[in-house]
Amino acid sequence: MTPIEKVEGRAIPFGLKNVDTDVIIPAHWLKTTTREGMGRGAFESLRADPDNLFDSPVFKGAPILIAGDNFGCGSSREHAAWALGDLGIRVVIAPSYSDIFSGNAVKNGILPVVLPQPAIDRLMEVAQTDPVHVDLDTQTVTTPFQDRFTFEIDPFRKMCLLEGLDEISLTEKSDAAIGAYEAQLDADRPWMRPAIA
Amino acid sequence: MTRPRTLYEKIWDAHVVEQRPDGTCLIFIDRHLVHEVTSPQAFAGLRASGRTVRRPDLTLAVPDHNVPTTARLDAAGNRLPIADRESAAQLAALEKNAPEYGIRYIDAVAPEQGIVHVVGPEQGFSLPGTTIVCGDSHTACHGGIGALAFGIGTSEVEHVLATQTLLLQPSKTMEVRVEGQVGPGVSAKDIILHITGTIGAAGGTGHVIEYTGSAIRALSIEGRLTVSNMAIEGGARAGLIAPDEVTFAYLKGRPYAPKGADWDDAVAYWKTLASDPAATYDKVVVIDAADIAPSVTWGTSPEDVVPITGVVPDPAAFADPSKQVAAAKSLAYMGLEPGTRMQDVPIENIFIGSCTNSRIEDLRAAAAVIKGRKKAANVRWAIVVPGSGLVKAQAEAEGLDRIFIDAGIEWREPGCSACLAMNPDKVPAGERCASTSNRNFVGRQGPGSRTHLVSPAMAAAAAVTGKLTDVRELMA
Incomplete structure (x- = not known):
């Protein structure tokens, strides 16, 4: 995963x-075995509309996407995060996200910034003409007009994004604890194993 | 005395392997369901990193998303080819990956094959008090038997395959209490559509919803699975319904469920899981069952719900300006005018199926309305897709297939089908579908498709009248 710290560029308003994940990536694009x-x-x-934002000369390839409430709702398809990443988007800014999408985003090096609606409204305005700057380290979104919005992020997610961490490698360090849990479970509730071996 | 805990907190606490200083927990996963669409990249990741599957015994793979629902075997019992090259490749990948990693695999022509969320409970693989994950957001379904079950992305699928755990932050808790008795013609689907309309598509974000109250307790397991299935449409990653005698009776004797003395131990444990009377939730919503009518969606978000007796709303009537914009876009997409009576909306396609509504009780409810009637002339395409091979066999034993076929409705093989249109079952652009599935998103049932979410009985009513219909008018 590519680490992320500072992102500056045009933000798609x-x-x-x-916005559901079926809109982000329709199901017929899911018939693939690669990312x-x-x-x-x-x-x-x-994007069937030739005047769409995503393909406009100004916003094509922009690294930031500004969206409304509940971005990424619906299907758990990680293809939505892969699709955004493939478009070149590294940061999404929205008032809220679906839980599954925000997790998928982080695992693919995409930063989901949460800001209240008034901040979103202001950034939508700025984005029409100017770039937006996002700094994960200081947890701020700034504009050339001295707007400065701070955002919260779970410390573990922040670390994963800043360091580009592979979560599986991290969990493998807990191998002994997982083994101990499994042994205890077998002792306490042996019926939890599926009855057909 | 220990602090009173909710059902969610009890299951969570029993699965913490490790807690990190920031509150993130390593959670043990008891059951992992795998299907063909969200797993190939996870297996590729395992292979690339030289990792293996930690607990193949806790993993069950079954193809469902893009299998065709037309005949899968020829007259001689040979498998028929799959026309779509990409679907065939995904199915072949699962068929190769599962045995290679020692994972239980139900193939596309096995009698037990079906939608993972129908197969899990039906096989007794899903059990109360367990943690269940699958690379599919409707994993929330298994909460209907009291399992903490939620959808995960493909990176998490790989993480669970490799470690049998997930790194998670605890969720907030929300109680949705439905008290009283629902009226005639009102099903579990109407309850959850009404709930989704009440709390909104983001109402449960960050929460796990526990459904409580006498109207929920009165539901069969099929009905509870329908309710919990759509927890995700209200933004909650998981839904939960406390296991009780109805749950135990449903699970007893199923292939993967505990047997003999193990069964008694399991039931004793499951009885300890219900939320303590003094437990509190972060959020509580109370609904009067008497307020719930047969319901239908008018827009492109599952929160866009009205009673069938209602009309298409005016976007200007919404208080939230962003909802006004969204509603106007929805109506343009749906080709509907504000003020139109829902019962005047013509329907060209009928889909009875999906992990929400494809169990035997759903098919019985639809057949009861269809019996002795015919598909309306303007209904171009109507299919019933059973949730599993076992549901299909049961329905055929009861003669339900004949009722559908005699009415001019197609009787298909099990799978996800037109719920998400990854296989050939699609609703044409610009046409409407009365669908028992869970999502009315733009393009969900095929590019340009217009979905109205309804219960099985309501879909059946639309099939015979050719328009959205109050099923109560067809009930004797």
Whole structure:
């Protein structure tokens, strides 16, 4: 996973609420056995409109996406995060996210920034003409007009993003604890194992 | 005395392997369900890093998302080819990966094959008090038997395959209490549509919802699975319903469920799981069952719910400006005008199936409405897709298949089908579908498709009248 610390660039003023992962990447793009190339299917129904934001000369390849409440709701498909990453998006800024999507984003080096709606409204305005700067280390979003918004992020997620950590390697350090848990479970509740061996 | 705890807190506490200083916990996963669409990249990751599957015995793989629902065997019993090259490749990948890593695998032509969320409880693989994950957001379904079950992304699928754990932050708790008795023609699906309309699509974000109250207790396991299935449509990663005698009676004797003395020990343990009377929730919503009508969606978010007796809302009537914009976009997509009576909306397609509503009780409810009637002339396409091979066999033993076929409705093989249109079952652009599935998102049932979410009985009513219909008018 690519580490992330500072991202500066144009921010796509998308702004819609309840954007579901079917909209981010429709199901027919899920028939693949690799993670690559998902960007082609990203926001397919919206990009059918030739005047869409994502393909406009100004915003094509922009590293930041500004969205409304409950971004990434619906299906658990990680393909949504892969598709955003493949479009070049490293940061999403929204008032809230679905729980599954925000986890998937972090695991793919995409920072889900949570800011209240008034901040989103202001950033939507700035994004029309100017770049936005996101700094994960200081947990701030700033603009050339001296706007400065601070955001909260879970410390573990922050560390994973800053260091580009592979979570499985981290968990493997707990191998002994997992083994001990399994042994205790077998002793306490042996019926928990599926009855057919 | 220990602090009073909710059902969620009891299951969580019993699965903490390690707690980190920041509150993140390493949680043990008791059951992992795997299907063909969200697993290939996880197995590829394992292979690339030289890792193996830690607990294949706790993992069950079954193809469901893109299997065709037309005949899978020819007259001689040979497997028929799958026309779509990419679907075939995904199915082949699962068929190769499962045995290679020693994982139990139910293949596409096995009698037990079906939608993972139908198969898990049906096989007794899903049990109360367990943690269950699957690379599919409707894993929330298994909360209907009292399991903490939630959908995960593919990176997490790989993490669970490799370590049998997940790194998680505890969720907040939410109680949705439905008290009283529902009226005639009102099903579990109407209850959960009404709840979703009440709390909103983000109402449960960050929470696990426990459904309580007399109307929930009165539901069969099939009904409870339907309710918990759509917890995710209210933003909650998981739903829960406390296990009780109904749950135990449902699970007893199922293939993977405990047997003999183990069964008694299991039931004794499961009886300790219900939320303590003094336990509190971070959020509580109370609903009067008498307020719930047969329900239907008008827009492109599952929160867009009205009673069938209602009308298409006016976007300007919403208080939230962003909802006004979203509602206007939804209506344009759906081709609906504000003020139109829902019962005047014509329907060209009917889909009865999905992990929400494809169990035997659902098919019985639909057949009861269809019996002695015919599909309306303007209904172009109507299919019933049983949730599993075992549901299909049971329905056929009861003669339900004949009722559907005689009415001009197709009787198919099990799978996810037109719920998400990854297989050939799609609703054409611009056409409407009365669907028993869980999502009315833009393009969900095929590009340009227009979905109205309803119960099985309501879908059946629409099939015979050719428009959205109050099923109570067809009930004797």
